[in-house]
Amino acid sequence: MSVPQVLAGLRAAERDAGRPAGSARLVAVTKGHTLDEIGAQILPHGPFPLGESRGQELRDKSTQRPELEWHFIGPLQRNKIKYLGRVALIHTIEAVWQAEAIAQAAQGWGHAPDVLIQLHNGEVQKHGVPPHDLPATLAAVQATGLQVRGVMVIAPDERAGADPAGILRVFQETAARAHDLGLPELSMGMSADYPLAVQAGATLIRVGRSLFT
Numbered sequence: 001m002s003v004p005q006v007l008a009g010l011r012a013a014e015r016d017a018g019r020p021a022g023s024a025r026l027v028a029v030t031k032g033h034t035l036d037e038i039g040a041q042i043l044p045h046g047p048f049p050l051g052e053s054r055g056q057e058l059r060d061k062s063t064q065r066p067e068l069e070w071h072f073i074g075p076l077q078r079n080k081i082k083y084l085g086r087v088a089l090i091h092t093i094e095a096v097w098q099a100e101a102i103a104q105a106a107q108g109w110g111h112a113p114d115v116l117i118q119l120h121n122g123e124v125q126k127h128g129v130p131p132h133d134l135p136a137t138l139a140a141v142q143a144t145g146l147q148v149r150g151v152m153v154i155a156p157d158e159r160a161g162a163d164p165a166g167i168l169r170v171f172q173e174t175a176a177r178a179h180d181l182g183l184p185e186l187s188m189g190m191s192a193d194y195p196l197a198v199q200a201g202a203t204l205i206r207v208g209r210s211l212f213t
């Protein structure tokens with residue numbers, strides 16, 4: 001697949017869901033791909049936000065192309081926060097200390113990235129805030145001064161037995177929680193499941209593999 005094919009799939013998913021074209025935005029996940037590959041395969045099709053999940057790789061790429069919109073979508077370790085100085089949106093806040101460290105670093109950067117709070121998906125895996133902790137985590141992250149734009153979730157893995165109905169349910173529950181808290185952005189859906197995410201109201205889909213193969 002390629003960017004035009006994913007965009008066609010995205011427009012079809014919006015249409016099927018009765019949503020306006022462009023109401024879900026593609027975040028092109030470019031981890032592991034060089035700036036040359038990104039320049040050849042992604043950028044000719046539009047000015048997409050670019051999603052990276054490794055700190056040093058993001059720093060190197062965003063330093064060379066600071067005019068592009070960089071998003072961080074990986075696990076936030078304390079010693080990696082220094083690499084995020086050119087990031088517009090961090091999708092993966094899952095602890096208050098991460099927001100505090102980013103708010104502090106942002107004073108040196110001269111601008112603060114906006115953030116999303118990552119929700120746990122109910123699967124046995126370690127990332128994300130448990131849903132019942134979301135209101136308290138949101139309040140504590142907002143208290144750091146960072147702008148919380150919404151929530152992010154990674155669907156349960158189909159290879160680990162999740163079925164489309166279960167994945168859709170996780171996306172719908174995530175959308176309901178964000179809505180209850182007045183949070184507009186919903187980062188959900190990857191190559192394997194973005195149509196379900198769009199059906200549930202995703203505003204940012206994070207697609208990587210399908211763009212480059």
Ligand SMILES: *Cc1c(COP(=O)(O)O)cnc(C)c1O
Nearest residue numbers: 029053073190191206207208209
């Ligand atoms: C790599 C990655 C993606 C993209 O996944 P694909 O299956 O390549 O589309 C999305 N979200 C996160 C958090 C990722 O690490």
